[in-house]
Amino acid sequence: MARDPRYDVLFEPVRIGPKVAKNRFFQVPHCNGAGYRDPMAAVEMRRTKAEGGWGVIFTEQVEIHHTSEITPFIELRLWDDRDVPPLAKMAEAMKSHGALAGIELAYSGINGPNLYTREVPRAVSAGPILTFTSDPVQARAMDRQDIRDLRRWYRAAFRRSQQAGFDIVCLYGAHGFGILQHFLSRATNQRDDEYGGSLENRARFLREVIEEGREETKGEMAISLRLSLHEEGPKGFSNEEVREFIASHAELPDLWDLAQGTWEKCSGTSRFVEEGAQEALVAGIKALTPKPVVGVGRFTSADAMVRQIRSGVLDFIGAARPSIADPFLPNKIDEGRIEDIRECIGCNICVSGDMTQGISRCTQNPAFMEEWRKGWHPERVRAKGESGSVLVVGGGPSGLEAARVLGMRGYAVTLAEAGRSLGGRVTQERRLPGLAAWGRVADYRVGQIAPMPNVEVFFDSRLTAEDVLAFGVDHVCVATGALWRRDVVARYHLEPGVMDATMPVYSPDDLMAGAGPSGGRVVIYDDDHYYMASVLAELLVARGCAVEFVTPAAKAAEWSDNTLEQGVIQRRLLELGVTLHLNRAVGAVLAGGVEVECTYTGRLGVLDCDAVVMVTSRVGQDGLYQDLRAREAEWAEAGLRSVRVIGDAEAPAPIAWATYAGRRYAEEMDSADIGDALPFRRQVVGVAD
Numbered sequence: 010m011a012r013d014p015r016y017d018v019l020f021e022p023v024r025i026g027p028k029v030a031k032n033r034f035f036q037v038p039h040c041n042g043a044g045y046r047d048p049m050a051a052v053e054m055r056r057t058k059a060e061g062g063w064g065v066i067f068t069e070q071v072e073i074h075h076t077s078e079i080t081p082f083i084e085l086r087l088w089d090d091r092d093v094p095p096l097a098k099m100a101e102a103m104k105s106h107g108a109l110a111g112i113e114l115a116y117s118g119i120n121g122p123n124l125y126t127r128e129v130p131r132a133v134s135a136g137p138i139l140t141f142t143s144d145p146v147q148a149r150a151m152d153r154q155d156i157r158d159l160r161r162w163y164r165a166a167f168r169r170s171q172q173a174g175f176d177i178v179c180l181y182g183a184h185g186f187g188i189l190q191h192f193l194s195r196a197t198n199q200r201d202d203e204y205g206g207s208l209e210n211r212a213r214f215l216r217e218v219i220e221e222g223r224e225e226t227k228g229e230m231a232i233s234l235r236l237s238l239h240e241e242g243p244k245g246f247s248n249e250e251v252r253e254f255i256a257s258h259a260e261l262p263d264l265w266d267l268a269q270g271t272w273e274k275c276s277g278t279s280r281f282v283e284e285g286a287q288e289a290l291v292a293g294i295k296a297l298t299p300k301p302v303v304g305v306g307r308f309t310s311a312d313a314m315v316r317q318i319r320s321g322v323l324d325f326i327g328a329a330r331p332s333i334a335d336p337f338l339p340n341k342i343d344e345g346r347i348e349d350i351r352e353c354i355g356c357n358i359c360v361s362g363d364m365t366q367g368i369s370r371c372t373q374n375p376a377f378m379e380e381w382r383k384g385w386h387p388e389r390v391r392a393k394g395e396s397g398s399v400l401v402v403g404g405g406p407s408g409l410e411a412a413r414v415l416g417m418r419g420y421a422v423t424l425a426e427a428g429r430s431l432g433g434r435v436t437q438e439r440r441l442p443g444l445a446a447w448g449r450v451a452d453y454r455v456g457q458i459a460p461m462p463n464v465e466v467f468f469d470s471r472l473t474a475e476d477v478l479a480f481g482v483d484h485v486c487v488a489t490g491a492l493w494r495r496d497v498v499a500r501y502h503l504e505p506g507v508m509d510a511t512m513p514v515y516s517p518d519d520l521m522a523g524a525g526p527s528g529g530r531v532v533i534y535d536d537d538h539y540y541m542a543s544v545l546a547e548l549l550v551a552r553g554c555a556v557e558f559v560t561p562a563a564k565a566a567e568w569s570d571n572t573l574e575q576g577v578i579q580r581r582l583l584e585l586g587v588t589l590h591l592n593r594a595v596g597a598v599l600a601g602g603v604e605v606e607c608t609y610t611g612r613l614g615v616l617d618c619d620a621v622v623m624v625t626s627r628v629g630q631d632g633l634y635q636d637l638r639a640r641e642a643e644w645a646e647a648g649l650r651s652v653r654v655i656g657d658a659e660a661p662a663p664i665a666w667a668t669y670a671g672r673r674y675a676e677e678m679d680s681a682d683i684g685d686a687l688p689f690r691r692q693v694v695g696v697a698d
């Protein structure tokens with residue numbers, strides 16, 4: 010199919026200093042949890058973006074010197090010449106389809122605790138390290154010699170970036186993380202020498218670094234500046250000052266890459282932030298400078314992108330998460346395949362990979378970070394093997410993804426769903442406050458399997474072992490999901506407690522099905538710690554309930570720190586008038602209330618209520634699988650060669666785990682049994698002399 014002419018503007022080439030980007034699709038720097046530990050995983054991930062049509066592709070942040078590092082977070086390093094080869098591979102991968110390759114250089118200053126190198130952190134001004142982990146470490150203020158050293162290290166980083174083959178150097182001064190922002194901001198720059206005070210002085214270091222970088226690379230590399238659009242606080246580098254700075258340094262970098270103040274704000278989830286939410290902060294900046302401007306906004310709609318360009322807000326469409334969920338987003342727009350775009354759902358599970366020092370994963374794109382490790386590709390799957398037919402039982406995220414990928418591979422797929430719609434848990438959860446975009450998990454997959462002649466879907470089909478054995482297929486994949494418990498069993502209590510039969514107790518499934526209280530005083534007990542309890546609190550407030558939120562954790566929705574949502578969740582609960590009972594566990598459920606235990610002292614109290622909602626843990630619904638296992642002797646006669654259980658039915662987890670399980674099942678169909686071997690490639694550190 011041909012591209013819709015109204016999207017032509019997105020495919021215009023744009024000059025960035027000495028380089029020209031082939032189009033306006035700009036993959037801004039984003040972390041991925043691989044970094045220096047798994048560089049090849051990152052290399053192949055970036056290569057898929059190149060293949061998918063992005064005009065500019067960046068690395069994540071690259072630490073330029075050992076005196077500033079952000080352990081425990083795993084990013085890239087360019088500490089000396091030995092770091093050049095993996096980065097050269099990355100640049101080569103990025104340029105493999107005509108994209109410009111960018112490297113984001115970072116020196117973390119007040120943001121880097123140096124837990125690994127043990128160097129005393131150096132910052133613009135002295136003070137405690139400002140990062141997520143409240144490390145009991147302070148930075149010292151740099152003196153003039155330190156500043157000269159840092160300029161030399163930037164120069165060396167420019168040289169090595171050029172050696173590695175990059176086209177663009179991005180200087181990181183956004184999200185409060187980079188020292189360039191620390192210089193610019195009066196909050197972190199209290200110097201009284203020529204590097205502090207006036208904006209002119211605070212910008213001096215940046216001017217020097219850019220000038221020296223240009224000299225070092227003989228003007229052959231483009232230089233972009235990644236700045237925060239708005240830093241909060243009375244002395245923060247506010248949007249007003251950002252505009253003043255850009256106006257007075259209009260031609261300093263070759264490109265302005267503008268990101269919202271904090272990472273939490275910049276990468277807001279769809280629960281709290283709309284597509285294109287930064288527009289007010291970035292609008293009008295283009296008029297201050299002749300250099301191109303890039304901004305982000307979780308853009309997945311081609312029309313929204315065009316509007317940003319046509320209305321003169323942006324020159325480039327910046328994207329991190331949309332490029333993770335669909336590395337082929339530009340090509341799909343180019344080829345007139347809008348309906349094939351796998352839209353980011355804005356869940357920030359990708360961010361959690363970095364925050365937990367795991368490796369990132371994506372709810373929508375299970376191939377993300379598995380391109381090298383497992384040889385998965387976001388758009389291509391391996392050829393069909395020798396088997397003929399597969400029955401997938403359950404149309405939730407895992408079953409849908411299994412059916413989609415098996416269908417692409419060419420198997421005869423039957424998808425049997427007990428209910429009347431596809432999507433499983435997503436069908437329910439998308440109706441909860443703020444989670445509408447999560448429905449894209451189902452919509453994308455339903456849209457993809459609909460035209461496949463080899464995938465047949467049956468509704469109202471709650472299958473039993475008897476049905477399955479009578480079906481006559483080669484393989485069965487049981488993806489029947491999970492149900493929430495209606496008791497206290499989770500992490501704090503491993504056993505159910507006493508429950509008075511007169512107290513109404515509900516599970517999240519009950520509430521999602523429309524049951525549960527509408528009014529009165531309700532205790533929500535959260536020993537799950539992710540989003541569900543807080544979302545249900547919002548739902549119950551909207552239903553007119555007075556909500557008491559009880560959790561053994563020290564904060565509400567504790568795990569959502571990893572999706573950058575915890576602060577905004579707790580704020581919302583407080584603003585809604587929800588009462589928080591932190592470090593408290595619900596024990597016995599009584600006639601008129603619940604027993605509440607202090608998790609530190611064991612002291613007991615009673616909280617009166619009219620109903621209780623337990624958000625504790627889930628139980629995999631693997632009954633069908635167990636029944637089939639029990640009848641293994643009958644498989645051969647039924648022609649059945651394998652039965653597997655996947656997704657939440659095997660072990661409940663977030664949606665990303667389910668789509669991954671579906672992909673894995675489908676990818677591994679008819680592949681040789683690898684026994685106990687590691688199921689993915691990894692890089693092993695060699696033995697040093």
Ligand code: ADP
Nearest residue numbers: 403405406407427433434472489490656657667
């Ligand atoms: P997952 O996250 O692993 O995909 P979900 O709970 O989202 O799991 O989806 C499970 C789906 O399986 C639901 O749509 C449910 O209706 C369906 N299901 C459960 N048991 C059966 C069964 N015996 N036969 C067919 N479908 C089933």
Ligand code: SF4
Nearest residue numbers: 353354356357359371
């Ligand atoms: Fe988007 Fe979620 Fe994938 Fe991140 S994990 S790219 S937020 S869908």
